[in-house]
Amino acid sequence: MHEWALAEAVARTVEELVLSGRDVKHVEVVLGELQAVDEEVFRVALEELLSSLRAEKGVSVGGFTITREKALFKCNVCGHTWSLDEWGVAEEFREAIHFVPEAVHSYYSCPKCGSRDFEIVKGRGVQVRVR
């Protein structure tokens, strides 16, 4: 539950873009499934950060939306691709992966060949798209 810090990263990026002269109409924050960010806690944090950004530094954006992206994995050894629906992460390891998604390589394998040499193709964690 360090969603505040993740929201802070988004707010700092928006701040830098606006201060560099970019007119930011809309911010889309994509939450990748693997990191399992708590959307509500994140939303409240980002709202607070953006409002203080407006109040204290006069930096404002049109608005933001939060979307979700399914996780997709691809094995470098056998080429298999799969999702968390097909092969979940055990409960006890989710917190480590929540803080550092790459920790998934210590706890999770390709369901087809068992290798830990795979790519997180999609849905790793927080991404920001700006319009």
Next chain:
Amino acid sequence: MHEWALAEAVARTVEELVLSGRDVKHVEVVLGELQAVDEEVFRVALEELLSSLRAEKGVSVGGFTITREKALFKCNVCGHTWSLDEWGVAEEFREAIHFVPEAVHSYYSCPKCGSRDFEIVKGRGVQVRVR
């Protein structure tokens, strides 16, 4: 001058594609500027390899063309992008880079900040496109 081996790699890939049932109408071999492959020597080698492939294994392709791709670099430290025209590789290092293009990181730097932490964005070496 190991163009024969580079042509052999192309021939082996074409062979595998055809034997796996793929109808290969046309092969485009792209020669990236950085590796400085000798086009003529490469062409003669590939022609010989493809004709023996046809004669010995009945594997044939429509035809092949050789195109060239300019090299483009991008510095990870300062973001500068540049080409070999702007900043050439010293003559004495070209042979090493000809055999292993990644050796460029021992002999060549970003012209703007001097860093050797850069990406070879385009034009590294041999690439194959099949239709």
Next chain:
Amino acid sequence: MELDFRAPLIRERLSSIKLVVPVASPKGGVGKTTIASALSVLLARSGVKTGVLDLDFTNPTTHIMLGVDTASAMPEEEKGVLPVRVEENLELMGLAFYTRDRPLPLRGHSVVDALREVLAITRWSSTVLVVDSPPGLSDALLEMLRLARGSRVLVVSACDKLSLVSTKRILEFLEHEGVAVLGVVANMCKDCRGLEEALGVKPLDCVPRFEQL
């Protein structure tokens, strides 16, 4: 590197640190973890607020050298992540708290992503950050130097032939990059003159081999 939304926050996190000291050598086993740990304890005990980052993500061992048990100590979560308190003035952050003794096989781009994530969420309360680097001149060290260009690198070198050529390489590399070097610590050497001749540089110190270590 494409724009990464974590970059501005990473800059802010690192800006609170006065000095970043990567302890590095492309050669393995010359004493990076030992020297980084000893240095950080010395700094802490002389009153300097010191942080240690274990950058050897695929084989973290700094916590063992600092006597921190990853099973019982976890970084606290408070508007981010707080490094683990080792002793007064000394805090440690690394992936071992998340992966423990398990293997963490990572391709280079994953090392970069993990490093950016750690540097974005970690809230240091230190003035000096000692970075225990993995061997090699690859993603971990390159990305750390990219994110903290004002770093001053402490190069650790043993005195055998393999180490000397390795030390010459990283000194040359750091010179190209325009990254500052604090100097070379000669470690486990019977006699440091060989190193001086080979490198043309006087070692900052000549740490002997301690039998019982």
Next chain:
Amino acid sequence: MELDFRAPLIRERLSSIKLVVPVASPKGGVGKTTIASALSVLLARSGVKTGVLDLDFTNPTTHIMLGVDTASAMPEEEKGVLPVRVEENLELMGLAFYTRDRPLPLRGHSVVDALREVLAITRWSSTVLVVDSPPGLSDALLEMLRLARGSRVLVVSACDKLSLVSTKRILEFLEHEGVAVLGVVANMCKDCRGLEEALGVKPLDCVPRFEQL
């Protein structure tokens, strides 16, 4: 991994080799290069045609251990590249022939590209290929094991705490990957029983610390 036009030729090059033996440990300085070099010389002198690949691209040192001077010996070019002849039955290939004593800073994806290029163009005339791996569980070792899945890994371990946890990690990693392990060579250990207890595995051999090495 996207299709790489070099893949079929790499398979062909490696198919002429009966046994690929990566000498590995995620820990640096445990003796990978020393054991890989000693093993390859022993094999060659017992009549086995042996090749050595220095996989430590960003800090190659195997040629020094094998006494090969990269300034005077270059791989010959003949329909590809022939490894350098070290002695009868022993040949060596690595990037040091191209980059010598210079630093070669490489991000992981570049290590992969360079390895594929070397394996595609190199024409081995050996039955056994000993691969001197760099420390860490990253691109070099992962890609080598991906390209040569039938490898049998020789794990080198020292006996101190840092090495033992590192050895446990790579043994666990290789088990997940389903990659065969020849065994563990205990190196520079005063007494190997500690290793046996910690790993629950009997070392293949217990190589002492040779003072003059």
